[in-house]
Amino acid sequence: MTPVLSDALRAFGLAALQAVFLLAMAPLLKTLIKMMKARLQNRQGPPLLQGYYDLAKLLRKETVRSETASWVFVAGPRVYFAAAVSATTLVPVLISAAPLEAAGGVLLLVGTLALGRFALATAALDTGSPFGGMGSSRDMTIAALAEPALMLGLFTSGLAAGTLNLGALARSALQHGVTFHPSDVLAFAGLFIIVLAETGRVPVDNPATHLELTMIHEAMLLEYSGPDLALVEWASAVKELLYLTLLVDLFMPVGMATSAEPVALLMALVAWAGKVFVLAIAVTITESMNAKLRLFRVPELVSISLGLAFLALTIRFL
């Protein structure tokens, strides 16, 4: 076997492993946030494995589709899922290298996630339901505002490391450690806001809402049921975990494994889980202490993030 082919196969194996790992962990994160939020409101909250039960239930249920739905409606959740899963192969999780990092970096990641979003937004328009259209219109508006801020924040880290490759970015962050450089602090704050916006968390969207008129992400899913819905829910959870992992990689790299030794991997797993847990607590507290913003106040929030990222970028140049 040629070395190129065996390298490619090895990268593929690693990519599949990492994708399966994130797919397995994602429902846990979602339930964890739900549980902590419930505890803050003096409620019992769901059991820790509820996310898995929900997915298992949805995957077994019957599919009901609209009479007016075409193939676009069927393709939507599948492409969304594929985009989220393939995006996981570009981000380092436990080892300071991403399985398919040779394929591309920040731009490919943002583009892949945008592909998934596009698929879901067109699918939501497909049934002719006004709610779906409303959801996708709002989602696209927020995406159009949040994407530049996300890129700007990631470019700040890229400028410091001299690369846009996420694996190389993580290695450079690991080498420098947590520096508390003002630019890092500002970029982290900006990216945290964007993560809230992109994952549909409270100041921007309410993941637990049952009122169609205030929904953004959920409004796009109203017509979905059964396995289709499970795919979208699962992919959203993976996306959320991916964004938190990205923050961890770039700003709190401590504890990441530099080789594939079992002990190092185990330590990295513990470190990664701990750091994601801390971020999940931050998300929960933000969700619990804020009210959802009116749709037309969201641009202000995003422009704060854009301003922070811009400042961070400027400080890097000074």
Next chain:
Amino acid sequence: MTSPVASFDHVAPAVFGLALLGGLAAAILLSARTRRVIRREPTWGCGGILSARTEYTSSAFSKPLMMVFRAVYRPTRQVEALAQVSPYFTQEVRYRAEMEPTFERYGYRPLLRAVLGVASGMKVLQAGSLHAYLGYVLAMAVCLMLLVWWRG
């Protein structure tokens, strides 16, 4: 640590396409069903009847963005309710919405005008006269010969 995949840089995008296809295959496998048929029901519309009139239009879809970038697009809207007997009994509504074509007006139009201006200036050279074209060919041949002679 060096990346395990550095040596296949040159085929990388195709590899990522494979990853995308792998994700798609996983999604299709997960949602594949062997027994039950897919039930078809009308789109849910809060009990109302959905028709082409209740669908989301392109202007509705882009309205949030237009409102966010109000400073650039300067949307204007004019609603006029015409009534004959009393203002409570509207007989006719006139609706007019307009958007400032900022990019066309200040970006593309000046560019287009400049290009067309240069093009019409160049028309002097190429005005459809076959004699002039033959003259150009002759002049070009002479120029080239002179060049060759001067160089050699």
